[in-house]
Amino acid sequence: MELWERSAALDRLDDLLRRAGDGGRVALVSGEAGLGKSAVVGEFARRCGSRARVLWGACDRLVTPRVLGPLRDIGRQTGGALAARLDAGAAPGEVFAAFLDELSGPRQRARPVVVVEDAHWADEATLDWLMFLGRRVDRVAALLVLTYRDDELGPEHPLRGALAALPSRAVDRIALAPLSPETVAEQARRAGRDPVVVHRLTGGNPLLVTELLKTGAAEVPAAVQDLILDRMRALPAAARELAQLVSVVPTRADGALVADAPDPVDEAIAGGVLVPSGDGVAFRHELLRGAVENALSPARRAALHRRVLEVLAGVAGVDPGRLVHHAVNAGDGGAVLRYGRIAGAGAGRQGAHREAAAHYRAAVEHAARLDPPDRAALLEEYAGQAYLAGLHDEGLRARHAALALRESLRQPDLIGENLRWISRLAWWTGDAQLSRQAAGQAVTVAAERGGEQQLATAYGNLAQLSCLTYELDEAVGWGERARAVAERLGDLDTALSATISVETARLALGAPGAREALETAHRTAAAHGLTEHAARALGNIAGVLADELARYSDAVAATEAVGAYAATHNLDGWALYVLGVRSRLRLERAEWDDALTDADEIIARCGGAGINAVLPLAVKGRILAARGHRDAPATLDAGLREALRVNAVQFVAPVADGRSEYFLWAGDPRRAQREALRGLELAATVDGQPFVTGRLAYRYRRAGGTGPLPESIARPYRLMIDGEWRAAAEEWASRGGTYLRAEALAAGDEPAALEALRLYDDLGAAKPADRLRAELRRRGVARVPRGPRRATAAHAAGLTPRQADVLGLLIEGLTNAEIAARLTLSAKTVDHHISAVLAKLGVTSRAQAVAVAHRRNLGGAGRLP
Incomplete structure (x- = not known):
């Protein structure tokens, strides 16, 4: 060959x-x-x-x-x-x-x-x-x-x-x-074709060159897609019909589909339309199959899918997902309903939650054919897989529909279950009011019409919700009540969920042994196949370490652990949450390009809306603000909009922090004070969180606020407020808070301030660097470094400094490995940077990125010589 x-x-x-x-x-x-x-x-x-x-x-x-x-x-x-x-x-x-x-x-x-x-x-x-x-x-x-x-x-x-x-x-x-013009020309001349025309039509694509040169027509077709259609028209009718049947079967047609047509199969192969494949036949390429399928009329295509479905439904061991594919395209609602449920359940068992949700989604479109109990059960199965896949809006809609059916059937235990799930899903979509309302209704239904088990799960849901809103004493109280009942009933699922809520609250309150208890809960849940509980136990450790306790170095390993577990078990919702935690960690640890990569990925995947969007919007907004990027205010505005939908401290606080910072750099200290007070006032309504409160108190004082401060302020922030910069810097260094350490050093003596300035410059943080330079000049420092050229902050494509470097090396033609070596980065980090560059340039390949860079004169926009 x-x-x-x-x-x-x-x-x-x-x-x-x-x-x-x-x-x-x-x-x-x-x-x-x-x-x-x-x-x-x-x-x-x-x-x-x-x-x-x-x-x-x-x-x-x-x-x-x-x-x-x-x-x-x-x-x-x-x-x-x-x-x-x-x-x-x-x-x-x-x-x-x-x-x-x-x-x-x-x-x-x-x-x-x-x-x-x-x-x-x-x-x-x-x-x-x-x-x-x-x-x-x-x-x-x-x-x-x-x-x-x-x-x-x-x-x-x-x-x-x-x-x-x-x-x-x-x-x-x-x-x-693609093939070089020289090779295309040589092959075209051998076949008696015009080399210029062949290259223009094929672009050097080997498959298209081959197909074009194989045609015996005197005239070259106007489009290469016409090649296979011309070849089809030359076949006998039976062979042509068989090839059309094969065209609606992705990859290859099983032997069972063509077993009764040996002569047409041979004719289609001899005519260069089909090739043998396993026990069946196929087109030589998906491009050719797609060209034939797309040429079919809608009615003809649906009829062929029905024929394929009839045959494959009688073949033992056929993947039900294939049956769903043909049922959907055949417009056979009954078959979609039947096989969609089978395929959804199978995909869910194997951890493919996104595919499971897709199969259930297809089935739900035809659920009106079912009796109300079966229809409600289908909606609940769909909602469960949508939740695990991180499709919270879909899951919420399905739960609402299931709840209405269960209410009409007067099934209190299942009414309560749907209310609890509505509470959970509403929280993830950012509707805190609905979340609270549904949680309360679940308790009422369980108390009035349910049993102890339903009451335990309703209590457990309230415990989890109280954790999320920093009502930590309430979380412990509700969780202990739920756990006591669940353990008496032997309900491991509810007992574990309650335990995780209780120990998460205790960890946030600084109680000894709480982290170990959460790790034990993770192992127990994992051993019993309760993957969502297992992920939640690890995820809460990472989140509390990163946010409530500001133990950034410790949080790195915890974040990687839950990220690996969520990825292994296809828990997309938790994977997004972990990316958000990691983006925050990377901001605090002065790994800003990686933080932006994480934030951009989450924002793209969740559409910039809902709970999962808040933290990445805050992180991205803070970094863009520090770098003087024009998109900073819009990003922080979007973060505030999503945070206020929930109006919980853990979401409002990081956005208020970033907005206070931004307005201070923008020369509006009064607005900076108001933004910090927005978070402080909300923090005063929940159990004391010294690091959350301390950060906002520091922002308030930094912006010139003179009002009273809360009692609950973590030590390193208290040190910064009191001007004890050296002790604060040492504290942040011990915690892995590199950027906060720089903030502390910036208030110190000349060597300390210059060290902070170097870090700001390395990060491309033009705004705090400008402010610090002005402060150093006011102090009378004689030699204040000028700082780097400002190409990146105003980069025409909005690239970060590192992304601009990567684009420059792509323009040079370097491979990922060579870029990693040049920039002293891991290959994985280079992959992330390239993905971000492609997204910001609006392209899908390296070659397209290079072409856009040349067209927009983006070369050399980074820091590399």
């Missing part, structure tokens, strides 16, 4: 296979559709021969992706324990362990090569498996080859996170490029 201009890629794959013996490797083969990713990997697999055992799986372009699709393909290839656990719907951990056992195998077995095609269509569970395998690849001496379309990976595409989590030391990127 001839592959034009792909020998270098094949050589690199061959080299990686050799090196995998000294520690596994990961090859990321990327490029736009039709550049030959599958062809390169297929040729590499052929050349491996007996040297390697190739295990091959693919992701499909379905309405909702198959859960663990490529791993299921591999399971059919290997059989054994892996296939058995997949068929049994075992938990992801058991399936992944079986796969590792399959890779390890006997020593005499050839080296494993694991191929996953089209990873840009992967589901959540598959991405988890890839990260699981990537972290262990060096222990199994395997080569993992992933192909994906890099032009389809937007900044927030989930595959980006999975790729960033792979060990950089083991990853090699093989980016395929």
